[in-house]
Amino acid sequence: MAVISETSAAIGRPIGWLRTHERAADALLALLITSLSVTFHLLDLDTDDKFRSATWWTTLLIIASVLPVAWRRGAPITSGLFVVGAQIAAALLDIDGTGFLGVVIALYAIGAHSAGQHRTNALWTISVALALLFITGVAVGELDVGSFASSTVILVTAFVLGDNLRRRRETANSLIERAERAEREHALITQQQISIERTRIARELHDIVAHxxxxxxxxxxxxxxxxxxxxxxxxxALDNIEATGREAMNELRGILGVLRADSRSVESADRRAPPPSMAELATLIESAGDLPITHSISGDLDDLSASVTLTGYRMLQEALTNVRRHAGPVTDVRLTIEHANGHLSIVVVDDGRGAAADDLGPGYGIAGMHERALAVAGSVSAGPQPGGGWRVHIALPTASSPPTSAKWPSRSGAVQVDR
Incomplete structure (x- = not known):
């Protein structure tokens, strides 16, 4: 077995080298055929004096009928026409070499390495020229009908084999290209998902830390x-600070754990604490005990989807944080939540400084709320009230029909909103 393996390896090395050096392989093939043709021609093995004796110019014509095979990949049509023309001239002048071996290889190369209208024109030219040659040979008695048929079959078969090889190669290249394109698209989608996830985590961190x-x-x-x-x-108050800190640490630990998780350390879904939802509004309102909140809730909040509940909770949390950070002294914060007709509506109204909060400088709270709303096809409108104070209206779709495009007014009428 070891001897067979070593022999196979020894045979495979030169074959592999020829496959990776195509031009060198074509040159070696052309030199081999040319050497055989010139040798047969110079030996003059014809005993019936049917062929012309070897001279310098007949030798050159024999070389011209086979040597261009060396360019069969780079210029298959040109080399094929040259080989066929030289072989027809040699046949008409009764010059013997290796027959139509060069023509067979040339036709195979045209089928395997060319396509398009130029190939069609070249094939018509070659077919007409060879047909006239064979018909003339049959007419003068130098070619019988059997030889005519066999020669035609051999030449046509050579072209068909080359053409089939070309089609299979193109199909294989197309499949490889598709696979590479699919892999690139998969990588792009993966990067987009990573970017989306990082954006979501950044919003979660902002909401948790700010609140x-x-x-x-x-x-x-x-x-x-x-x-x-x-x-x-x-x-x-210190107890509230401790409780708020512990709650923030637990939420941060859950979010940052996603970034550190891998296939060996990721926790199972049932071991993770569920994300906050609209059903936990009572806890959120109690944690905002420093604000004079009055609230009203209508509609069932238990059957909302996970994305809507998490988005609504975080946006409400951000709205209350903005009241605490930007509204200044407030005496009334009204919170209205309504789930009806396939929409979840959240309205937060305060009687704070309102438009005067523009002087506090830009922030990113409402920009993050706007992005969250767009993620679930919702809308956010925020702006000062005519009588003073600030109003935030959040509309999230809970049915198949999304709400209209978000209106996002600023205190000055432009798109920039800093609360």
Missing amino acids: SVSVMVIQAAAARRNLAASPDVATA
């Missing part, structure tokens, strides 16, 4: 003011 930190700052200020005069109030 939790703002609550903790307010509670810390209350604890500092009441530390000496009302220790019980200060203790309650």
Whole structure:
């Protein structure tokens, strides 16, 4: 077995070299055929004196009828026409070599390495020229009908084999190109999904940090003011800070765990805490105890999809955070939530500084809310109220029909909104 393997490897090495060096392989083939043709011609094995004796010019004509095979891949039509023309001239002048071997290879090369109208024109020219040659040979008695038929079959078969090889090669290249294109598209889609996921995680981090930190700052200020005069109030504020901090840490741990997870350390879905939803509004409102919130809820919030519930919860959380950060002193924050007619409507109205908050500089809260709404085909409108204060209206579709395109007014009438 070892001997057979070594022999196969020894045979495969030169074959592999010829496959990777196509021009060198064609040159070697042309030299081999040319050597055989010239040798047969110079030996003059014809005993019936049917063929012309070898001379320098007959030798050159024999070489011309086979040597152009060396260019059968780079210029198949040109070399094929040259070979066929030289072979027809040699046949008409009764010059013997290796017969039509060069023509057979040339026709195979035309079928395997060319296509289009130029090939069609060349084939018509070659076919007419060879037909006239064979018919003339049959007419003068130098070619019988059997030889005429066999020669025609051999030449046609050579072209058909080359053409079939070309078609199979084109099909294989097309399949490879499709596979590469599909792989590129898959990689592009993967990158887009990664980018979308990173954007979502960034929004989640912004919501968690902005809401939790703002609550903790307010509670810390209350604890500092009441530390000496009302220790019980200060203790309650510190308890709220601790609870808010723990809740923020748990949510951050869940989000950042996605970034660190891999196939060996990813947690199962049932071990992860569920994302916040509209059903947890009571907890969210209680955590905003520093705001004078009055709220009303109508409609069933339990049957909302996961994307709508998470989006609604986060956008409401952001709206309350904006009230806390930008509205200034407020005496009334009205929260209205309604689920009806395939839409979830969330309205947050405060009586704070309203349009005067423009002086606080731009932010990214409403920009993030706008992106969240667009992700579920919803809309956000935010702006100052005529009598003072600020109003945010969130509309999210819960049925198949999406709402109209989002209106996104700013305090100055432009698109920029900093709350």
